Amino acid sequence: MQVRFLPRGQNRATIYSMSFDGTDEEIIISYKKGNKEVFKELIDRYTSPLYNFTARLTDKNNAEDIVQEIFIKVWKNIHRFDSTKASFKTWLFTIAKNTTTDFLRKKKSILFSDMQNEEDFDFSETIEDKNLLPDQALQKLQDLEFLNKLLEKLPSIHKTILLLHYQEEMTFDEIGKVLEKPLNTVKSYHRRALLNIRKML
Secondary structure, X not given: OEOOOOOOOOOHHHHHHOXXXXXXXXXXXXXXOOOHHHHXXXXXHHHHHHHHHHHHHOOHHHHHHHHHHHHHXXXXXXXXXXOOOXXXXXXXXXXXXXXXXXXXXXXXXXXXXXXXXXXXXXXXXXXXXXXXXXHXXXXXXXXXXXXXXXXXXXXXXXXXXXXXXXXXXXXXXXXXXXXXXXXXXXXXXXXXXXXXXXXXX
């Protein structure tokens, strides 16, 4: 990790243009030790991913305000972050998911049950994920335009899992921590999302 000290004569505002070369966890350690300026590095790193995530679950008009609220919550609760339980990215997107869900519920844009548990088992449990869609279609889930068109027609829980898995490259275990759901449940949602997509193609 490279720590850049403030050169003699440089004002405090200038430091905001300097990047902190380190992991998220190292940035948080530095922040907790008193280097409050490094919090901006977390904002720089995650503003775009969080905006894309929230905009696809809600809309672009509200995404900016939601992202701002997410960072306020992170700032207020960063002392509670425990790297032994989850990565910062997982912790951050847990806050993002909860904040976005709260927003949707207040706006009554989704049914309350939309983010709740589905039945534990259906026939899709017996199908391997790789057999649900052709390889070409699975690869297209990495394409923003292709994914955006599909997301508009999916339940919020399926949208969330697809975004986290294919855009944020989170594992199902990490997604389970974000959603506070068992690993098998996340895999089940993922299968059902792919089944829905297959019906659309």
